[in-house]
Amino acid sequence: MVKRLNNHFSQNIGDLIFEKLTLLFAVSVFLLVILMGYEMYLGSKISIQKFGFSFLFNSSWDPVQEVYGALPIIYGTVVSSILSLLIAVPLSIGVAIFLAEVAPSWLEKPVSFLVELLAGIPSVIYGLWGIFVLVPWLRNSFEPWLADKFGYLPFFRGAPYGFGMLAAVMILTIMLLPIISSISRDVLKAVPRSRREAALALGATKWQSTLIVLKDAKSGILGASMLGLGRAIGETMAVTMVIGNRSLISTSLFDPSYTMASVIANEFTEATSQMYLSSLIELALVLFIITIIINAFARILVWSMSRKWSAA
Amino acid sequence: MNIFYRLSLLIPLFSLLTHAQVQLVGTGATFPAVIYSKWFDEYRNTTGIQINYQPIGSGGGIRQIIEGTVDFGASDGPMTDRQLSDAKSKQGTGILHIPTVMGAVVVCYHIPGLGKGLNLDSRALSDIYIGRITMWDDPYIKNLNPESNLPHRAVLVAHRSDGSGTTFIFTDYLSKISSEWASKIGRGTSVNWPVGLGGKGNDGVAGLVKQTEGSVGYVELAYAIKNNIPYADIKNQSGYFIEPTFSSVSAAAMAASVNMPSDLRVSITDPPGKGSYPISGFTWLLVYQNMKNETKAKALVNFLKWAMSRGQALAAGLYYVPLPASIIKLCNNKINLITANGKKIK
Numbered sequence: 001m002v003k004r005l006n007n008h009f010s011q012n013i014g015d016l017i018f019e020k021l022t023l024l025f026a027v028s029v030f031l032l033v034i035l036m037g038y039e040m041y042l043g044s045k046i047s048i049q050k051f052g053f054s055f056l057f058n059s060s061w062d063p064v065q066e067v068y069g070a071l072p073i074i075y076g077t078v079v080s081s082i083l084s085l086l087i088a089v090p091l092s093i094g095v096a097i098f099l100a101e102v103a104p105s106w107l108e109k110p111v112s113f114l115v116e117l118l119a120g121i122p123s124v125i126y127g128l129w130g131i132f133v134l135v136p137w138l139r140n141s142f143e144p145w146l147a148d149k150f151g152y153l154p155f156f157r158g159a160p161y162g163f164g165m166l167a168a169v170m171i172l173t174i175m176l177l178p179i180i181s182s183i184s185r186d187v188l189k190a191v192p193r194s195r196r197e198a199a200l201a202l203g204a205t206k207w208q209s210t211l212i213v214l215k216d217a218k219s220g221i222l223g224a225s226m227l228g229l230g231r232a233i234g235e236t237m238a239v240t241m242v243i244g245n246r247s248l249i250s251t252s253l254f255d256p257s258y259t260m261a262s263v264i265a266n267e268f269t270e271a272t273s274q275m276y277l278s279s280l281i282e283l284a285l286v287l288f289i290i291t292i293i294i295n296a297f298a299r300i301l302v303w304s305m306s307r308k309w310s311a312a
Numbered sequence: 313m314n315i316f317y318r319l320s321l322l323i324p325l326f327s328l329l330t331h332a333q334v335q336l337v338g339t340g341a342t343f344p345a346v347i348y349s350k351w352f353d354e355y356r357n358t359t360g361i362q363i364n365y366q367p368i369g370s371g372g373g374i375r376q377i378i379e380g381t382v383d384f385g386a387s388d389g390p391m392t393d394r395q396l397s398d399a400k401s402k403q404g405t406g407i408l409h410i411p412t413v414m415g416a417v418v419v420c421y422h423i424p425g426l427g428k429g430l431n432l433d434s435r436a437l438s439d440i441y442i443g444r445i446t447m448w449d450d451p452y453i454k455n456l457n458p459e460s461n462l463p464h465r466a467v468l469v470a471h472r473s474d475g476s477g478t479t480f481i482f483t484d485y486l487s488k489i490s491s492e493w494a495s496k497i498g499r500g501t502s503v504n505w506p507v508g509l510g511g512k513g514n515d516g517v518a519g520l521v522k523q524t525e526g527s528v529g530y531v532e533l534a535y536a537i538k539n540n541i542p543y544a545d546i547k548n549q550s551g552y553f554i555e556p557t558f559s560s561v562s563a564a565a566m567a568a569s570v571n572m573p574s575d576l577r578v579s580i581t582d583p584p585g586k587g588s589y590p591i592s593g594f595t596w597l598l599v600y601q602n603m604k605n606e607t608k609a610k611a612l613v614n615f616l617k618w619a620m621s622r623g624q625a626l627a628a629g630l631y632y633v634p635l636p637a638s639i640i641k642l643c644n645n646k647i648n649l650i651t652a653n654g655k656k657i658k
Contacts, residue, residue: 063475064498123652139524159466163509163526245473245510256509262473266512269342269369270475270501272395275370 039286044282046275055282061247063267068279070286072247075255077287080239081232084172089225092177096184096221101210105305107229112185124173127241130171135162135242138170143254154251161244166253172235172257176228183227187220188213219302226298233291236261260287326375332568334607335362336615340373340386346597347413348386351623355502359618361611370477370501377598378402383608385598388415389501390577405602409576409645410616413624414633415447415593416561417482417534418543422521423448424463429555431456433547434489434582434590435628440467440528441454442487442493443507448526456547463526464599470529473510475501481593482530485581533561533592534631548590549582556589561633565568569638576642592633602651609652616647 041048047055051068058069095115099108139162146156191213199209214221236259244256245266260283271277342366345367352363367431377385378399390409391399418438421430436453439445445452449462472479480501487494497503511517514535521529521541533556536543547554554560567585572578582590597616603609620640627634635643650657 035475060504062504063502064500064504109421131523136523159468161468161509163520191351240473240512244506245512246505258510265473265541266510267502268371270371270477272371272389272392 024130037285040281040285040288044278046080047278047282049276051279055279056286059247059249061263063271063273063276066273068275068282070260070283071118073258073260073263074281074286074290075249076165076243076247076259077233077259077290080168080172080243080257080259081229083169084176084232085229087169087173088176088180089226091108091173092180092184092224092228093221095177095181096188097210097214099181099185100188101206101213112182115182115185117180118174123175123238124176124241125233126171127238129241130167130238131133134170135167138162138167147254157252157254158250158254160254161245161256162255163242163297164254165243165250165257168239168257168259169253171238171243172232175235175238176232179223179231180221180228183224184217184221187217187224190220191216201219220307222298222302222305227294229294229298230291233287233294234261235259236265240265261286317342319339333424334611335364336383336384336608336612337364338373338382338384339366339368340598341370341375341388341477343384343388343415344413344632345532350626350630351599351619354397354622354626355615355618359614360439361615364616369475371475373598377407377600383599383603383612384503386596387598388588388593388595389480390596391578391598403600404442405600408599408601408649409596410599410643410646411576411594411621411635411639412597413627414561414592414594415477415481416556416633417478417485417530418490418533418536418556418588418591419528419530419546420518420521420536420541420543421528422523422525422542423465424525426460426462428542430460430542430544431547431553432544433553434485437546438490438493441469441471441507442490442496443469443504465526467525468520468524469505469508470517470524470527471505471508471510472502472514472517472530473512474516476513477593477595478514478530478532479503481579481591483583483595484579485591488579488582533633537631546590548586548588549584550586550588552586554587554589558590558628558633560587560589561592562636564590564592565594565633565639566636569636572639572642573626576646599648599650602654604653606652606655606657609644609650610657611656612651613647616650617644620647 047068051058055068055070056074057071058067059071060067060069061073099112101110139160143160143162143166147160150156195216196209196213199212204212239259240262243258243262245258245262246256247258248255264280264284268280271280339582345365348365352365356362356606373385373387374391374395376382378395380403391407396407419432423430433456436445436456439452446467447464448467449464454462480499483497483499483503487499497506503546509520510518510527514531517529517531518535518539518541519528531541543556545555547553563585564580564583567588568578568580580593599612605613620643624634
């Protein structure tokens with residue numbers, strides 16, 4: 001009896017320590033985010049005081065005159081990320097469906113392995129491939145063809161240099177594909193087998209049962225896409241190598257553009273003046289906030305969808 | 313003060329902690345990093361004194377010398393008056409600019425059917441980079457190159473996307489020769505380019521130029537020579553088209569040394585002299601005029617003197633342009649001004 005009590009007591013202590021310790025870890029993540037935001041705010045104070053909201057809406061980034069406006073850079077970041085996501089998501093879902101539902105296992109294993117391998121390639125390698133393979137192909141074949149067939153659209157006008165928004169979008173698409181498809185495949189595989197069997201037993205075709213599985217996995221696939229979007233927004237090296245690096249707002253995908261992560265990476269080392277440094281840190285702060293907004297948005301979307309599902 | 317700033321100041325401390333013996337720590341420009349690491353290596357072999365250099369960029373070099381976290385800084389562009397007075401109020405001593413080697417900027421191009429020897433002048437360059445000249449067979453360029461067969465092809469302008477001393481020298485030249493450039497764009501390590509594509513680093517710009525027909529860009533002389541890229545002869549102040557070579561860059565420094573300001577913070581773009589190549593500049597080491605630690609001061613002075621004599625001989629092998637004798641003399645005068653706690657160093 002005494003022994004049991006003792007045991008009970010020491011177990012309680014252990015549980016208590018465990019609980020507090022894990023709580024500390026959890027809280028420290030939260031604190032870290034706040035601290036990061038606060039430090040970036042402190043670092044960018046001079047620039048925030050001088051430019052206010054015009055930092056977000058002014059379109060001239062001029063280190064010589066010390067005038068910093070981030071609009072074209074924010075535009076470049078958002079457009080390149082969203083366009084690449086729009087292309088990557090359907091392709092990835094296709095890959096995931098094939099791997100989880102259609103492919104025989106002797107094919108599924110090696111293909112899944114290759115997809116995961118793609119996710120592990122460093123981005124500078126993608127960038128080099130972009131410079132030496134993708135960009136010449138865009139310049140000599142794809143962009144002239146686009147201009148020829150769809151030149152009446154404002155998206156495909158101007159001189160086809162190869163370097164520019166289109167190259168960045170395509171590189172990002174290739175980089176997002178393995179991330180989104182490998183997570184989506186896992187999500188699809190997690191849907192209980194009984195759902196498929198039930199559908200088939202009720203006389204559903206393969207396609208109809210796959211649709212049901214897809215509906216079950218919707219929130220997971222959405223989460224995978226948001227992870228991909230996070231990667232696209234923060235991607236620096238591969239993008240800066242092909243995007244053309246000029247702060248410019250243009251409807252044409254052939255024109256050069258710039259992203260926030262690239263500007264910071266490019267200009268931080270040689271930023272000599274306090275205002276310049278401060279503006280670069282403010283840019284980081286804006287990137288930080290945009291990332292938080294997008295993640296929050298994704299959470300809400302996932303949450304509302306899963307609620308709808310459980311209600312139905 | 314923000315955390316990045318503080319963390320960046322810590323970088324040199326780590327290296328200090330790992331070695332107990334006297335060693336010098338410096339940070340700054342990336343352009344001279346190759347020759348500097350060669351120098352520090354050779355110098356350690358002959359004297360045993362360790363010098364630790366981190367090429368984190370000119371901006372970082374200037375910030376850290378102002379904060380006093382390093383023994384010396386390095387920069388491709390001179391410090392501004394405001395930065396100098398900042399340093400004086402924080403460190404209680406002036407900062408000396410010591411030129412170490414020179415770099416030149418060449419204008420490289422990729423025009424189908426045209427090898428070396430395109431002629432360009434200041435107006436052609438500024439008009440190309442402002443975006444006024446858009447075709448290679450523009451009458452103005454044709455007039456400069458009566459013998460070349462220039463194609464009817466669009467000019468694609470390439471520039472650096474990362475902040476760089478190369479960009480500083482190039483835009484400094486354009487600002488000197490074109491008042492329009494000076495008022496609209498100006499000089500700096502990064503500027504707001506009116507046209508063109510940005511490539512990261514010398515290799516990024518060279519890659520753009522190599523790959524794209526009809527392109528023009530600017531890169532370091534050393535980079536262009538090593539990679540065998542065709543580059544243009546530029547018309548200098550005296551009206552001669554000058555090919556960028558070690559001797560024409562050296563000639564520019566010699567011509568500029570006649571009217572050198574005493575603090576050696578000088579741009580030597582667009583210099584006088586028949587044989588001077590017009591787009592070149594110094595890279596500087598930034599040192600405190602009065603150092604607090606006598607052992608360190610002695611080591612630094614000895615190193616600087618060594619760099620001005622033996623060190624210069626190593627420059628050409630690594631494709632840096634050595635300083636001409638007239639500039640070395642001025643540098644040695646500067647080095648002799650360094651003191652430790654107000655006392656002269658023997």
